[in-house]
Amino acid sequence: MYSKIILNIFICSILILNNFHHQYLDKKENVTIFTGKTMGTYWQVKIPNLKNKIYIKTLIEKCLYEDEKMLSSWEKNSLVSKFNKLKKNQLQIINKNFYHIISSAMKINKKTNGKLDITISRLINIWGFGIKKKPTSFPSSKTIKKNLSLSGTQHLKLIKNFFGFYLTKDIDDIEINLSTFGEGFAVDHLSYTLKKNGINNYTISVGGTVLVKLKKYEEKPKIIAIQKPIDQKKSIHLLIYLKNNAISTAGTYRNYYYLKKHRISHLINANTGRPITHNLVSVSVISLTALEADSWDTGLLILGFKKAKKLALKEELAVCLITKEKNVFSTWTSPKFQNFLVH
Numbered sequence: 001m002y003s004k005i006i007l008n009i010f011i012c013s014i015l016i017l018n019n020f021h022h023q024y025l026d027k028k029e030n031v032t033i034f035t036g037k038t039m040g041t042y043w044q045v046k047i048p049n050l051k052n053k054i055y056i057k058t059l060i061e062k063c064l065y066e067d068e069k070m071l072s073s074w075e076k077n078s079l080v081s082k083f084n085k086l087k088k089n090q091l092q093i094i095n096k097n098f099y100h101i102i103s104s105a106m107k108i109n110k111k112t113n114g115k116l117d118i119t120i121s122r123l124i125n126i127w128g129f130g131i132k133k134k135p136t137s138f139p140s141s142k143t144i145k146k147n148l149s150l151s152g153t154q155h156l157k158l159i160k161n162f163f164g165f166y167l168t169k170d171i172d173d174i175e176i177n178l179s180t181f182g183e184g185f186a187v188d189h190l191s192y193t194l195k196k197n198g199i200n201n202y203t204i205s206v207g208g209t210v211l212v213k214l215k216k217y218e219e220k221p222k223i224i225a226i227q228k229p230i231d232q233k234k235s236i237h238l239l240i241y242l243k244n245n246a247i248s249t250a251g252t253y254r255n256y257y258y259l260k261k262h263r264i265s266h267l268i269n270a271n272t273g274r275p276i277t278h279n280l281v282s283v284s285v286i287s288l289t290a291l292e293a294d295s296w297d298t299g300l301l302i303l304g305f306k307k308a309k310k311l312a313l314k315e316e317l318a319v320c321l322i323t324k325e326k327n328v329f330s331t332w333t334s335p336k337f338q339n340f341l342v343h
Ligand SMILES: Cc1cc2nc3c(=O)[nH]c(=O)nc-3n(C[C@H](O)[C@H](O)[C@H](O)COP(=O)(O)OP(=O)(O)OC[C@H]3O[C@@H](n4cnc5c(N)ncnc54)[C@H](O)[C@@H]3O)c2cc1C
Pocket: 038, 039, 040, 041, 067, 068, 069, 071, 072, 073, 074, 115, 116, 117, 118, 120, 124, 129, 130, 177, 178, 179, 180, 181, 182, 183, 207, 208, 249, 250, 251, 255, 266, 267, 268, 269, 270, 297, 298, 302
C-alpha cells in the first residue's frame, strides 16, 4: 500500500523536506520556504504565493526570538531563568502566554500522575539534558532523592487577578524547565501571527511539531510522514493527512547517550527521577493546537505503552504509539488517529 502511495507521490515530482520526526510530501508549487535554528533545534515555515517575503521573515524571526527569550533554560535572563532564581513566596510577573503554558503543563502533570513534571529541572540537568554536561558516572541514589524532594508542581502557584498573571513557589530551590513545551508553543505563536497578517495557508514546524493551515476552499490536505523510530537514517513509518491540525512526535531514538553501557534517555520519569527504559519508543499526537499535541506526546511517552494507551482512550486523543521489541516495531493507533491515516 505504502509503496503505491510513495510511487504516486514520486511521479508527481515531490519536494521532500525533513524535520526532526516528520517529512512533508508536497507537490512542487510556488512556495516560499523559510528555515532556521531556534531552541536548540530547527524550524521551517512554508507559505505558498507569498508577496511580502522580507516582512514576514522578520516577523517569524521576531516571534521565535521572543519565545526563546521567554522559555529557555539556557538564556540567563529568560523568564524561566528569572523565576528559577526567585526566593520562595516572591511573585514573578508573567504574561498571558506563559500562564497558558504553565496551565497546560499542570494539566498534563495531573493526567499522567505526576510523571511529566516541569519542576524536575534539577534532575534534567543532573542527567545531562539541560544546562549541565552529561555525567561520567551514575548520579547516586542520595542525589536523585534529594533533587526529587526539590520538585513537585504542588510547590508552584499560578495567580491570575485583576492586576495580571503571576507565578510563585513555596520552596526556594524549585526550578522549572519548559523544554518539552517550547516547540508546540512556538508553532502556535507563529500560526497566530501569520493569521493576524492575513496569511491563511501555511505549514509550520519547530523540532518535532508540525501545524498545517489551509484555506477553507482548499480540499486537499497535506500528507505528512511519521518517520521510523530509528536514529541511523530517515525512512517513512506511516503517512497521515493533516488539514488545520497539528501533530507532535516525541521519541527516545535520537536524544540519548550511553553511560557505562546503559542507554540514557532524555526523558526522566518524574516519580523516580531516573531516565525511562521501557519499550515505547515513539508517540505522535494530533490535535487542534500544537501546544496541546506537544504537551501530550512526551507525557504519554514517559508513561509507557499500557498506561499511555489507556489514557489516550480515556481522553479520546488522536495518538499513535510505536513500541520496539528486539528490533521489531509494533504500532497502535487510537480510533481518533485512524481518521488521519493515509490508506
Ligand atoms: C526555549 C528553548 C530553548 C532551548 N535552547 C537550547 C539550547 O540553547 N541548547 C540546547 O542544547 N538545547 C536547547 N533547548 C532544548 C532542546 O532543543 C530540547 O532538546 C527540546 O526542547 C526537547 O524537545 P524534544 O522534541 O527533543 O523532546 P520532548 O519530548 O518534547 O521533550 C523532552 C525534554 O523535556 C525535558 N523532560 C524530560 N523528562 C521530563 C519530564 N518528566 N517532565 C518534564 N520535562 C521533561 C527534557 O529537557 C527533555 O530533553 C531549548 C528548548 C527550548 C524550549
